Amino acid sequence: MTSPSPETLLQTLSDYVAAQIMKQPGALLSPHEPLISSGLIDSFSLVDIALFIEATFGVRIEDTELNRDTFDTLDELASLILSRRQP
């Protein structure tokens, strides 16, 4: 897997959340919008997003990390993924 640019990464994550979790494909999400603390990503969807990230970017997020202390916005999630990808 080649490293995606931060912009592509953000777009991929945003598309996923809008289509699969909000069921509103095409909805625009700001990179700084709170997702977990706002309830937009509810607890039932946290495992989905972790599985999606692992399948798409090869990065594992542990279940004990699935809370807003690890990430709350798309921007924070993208940074987390980039920091864990093998160089």
Next chain:
Amino acid sequence: MKTITQTLLEAYHETPDAAAITLLHSQAPDQPLTNRALLEAAAGFARSLDEAGVAPGEVVILIEQHGASLVAAFFGALLHGAIPAIMPFLTEKLSPGHYRKSLEALFAITRPAAVITYRQFFAEVEAARAQAPSPRAILLSEEAPAWPAPPAEALRGLNKPPEEVALLQHSSGTTGLQKGVALSQKAIFNQIASYAKALHLNATPQRQDVIVSWLPLYHDMGLIAGFLMPVLTRTHLVLMSPFDWVRAPYRLMHAVTRYRGSLTWLPNFSYNFCAQKISPRDLESVDLSSWRAVINCSEPMYWQSHQMFLERFQPYGLRPAALATCYAMAENVFAVTQGGIDRPVSVDVIDQHKLLSQQVAEPAPLSPTSLRMLSAGPPIENTRLKVVDANGAELPERCIGEIALQSDCMLTGYYQRPDLTGKAFLDGWYLTGDLGYLASGEVYITGRKKDLIIVGGKNIYPQDLERLAGEVSGVHPGRVVAFGVVSQEAGTEEVVIVAEIDPEQEDRQGEIARQVRQRINQGSDVALRYVHLVPRGWLLKTSSGKIARSANREKYLAETAS
């Protein structure tokens, strides 16, 4: 009849070192609580309540994270003869303002003498207390040390009359919190006796059951099947937090493997959730052969969910015969029926068209237009059940009507709500609001008469969601409707909001939808899935001018089907 206090004392004296509950944590070692540790910790809470001036028969609200302290505080209130009620704690998504309103609603109806909570949450409770007439005391769980070797006579629940109210069980939301199901010790013990018999619980000394649960204790299934029944029957309970399970469903499989779990209760969505969301890597060395019953309960059950679960976990030792079903409600303490224990769950194939058009369940060959109904099993021994029409007259087999119950484990009433209690009964029969039919003595649930949404086993009242949506600027209160639609993929209902907006608000649609979503997500226990904004005049009303939920649901489904 023994009291709960006597039962706990017997376990304390006879098998002090046996594990009553093993608590599992995601980031700490497993924590066994022996009968001795549990009783002494609970007695510490009983003593604190006594010192705080709480009298037996008064309500004590528990707001605690899932864990040892919640377990001990609950039994502590019972040992004192007080009436415990568990309030879900504030999760990270809920708005503190909405949570406080719920708390105030709960205080207003139950008039608790005390709240037991943890230090970090003290200020929240204090703030809600300022608005409501009670409670008198707020106790911190950190400040209730265990009471080693408590004298039995100091426990004021010891001789509590069995008919008095022992505990309250609430469903969520403003509406649910005002409708606390009050249960007596007599009802609880009668339920446990009948239900344990239906399950063949701990059938022989060689075959002792182990119950593994991730269910929250504020839910009736978690409170009875996943907490009180195991402790009161001395069945080892392995308990994990719902917070941990939902993030790592594989932990349930690991717990069953490690402790040789034999019984687990799950709402239907969990079958799909476990089947879909566990990576094979997390299933290495999992062995589910000890499971003798995985019991589907507390929301509509689907044959497809059972199949999905079986296909995924049969390679890990799950036996097809372990799949079981149950129909239950807090008003009967818990179980009404039990299926799949003595023989596999019956599957009734019926004609879908005749079900909808003629309200009958006619057997049909399997085809794209037939429905595979999962039986909930026959009623448990102490519960009588009939299906009635709109006038309360009993219907024959295979006719769809409302399920009505009689048992020796019914609720005492909705706490402090004689108005609601009166409405719930007709000629001594409790009207469940659930629709279904009987065939060969077994119960099949087909739907609901009441407007209620069940998401992941949680009861959600649509009026609470409609009120929240109506608070958004651009949405008019009274011109919004909430309902659930079944998702076959998720195995449960998903919440839909349809709201009318004015023509001049057209260009604010995206913003309004976002705010409706946010308001519901932060003000309720569910995540809103679909927001459907429509022009003025779209919503169908009844002749009395009320929004008709089911008619609007049909209209929405027709409109979005294309």
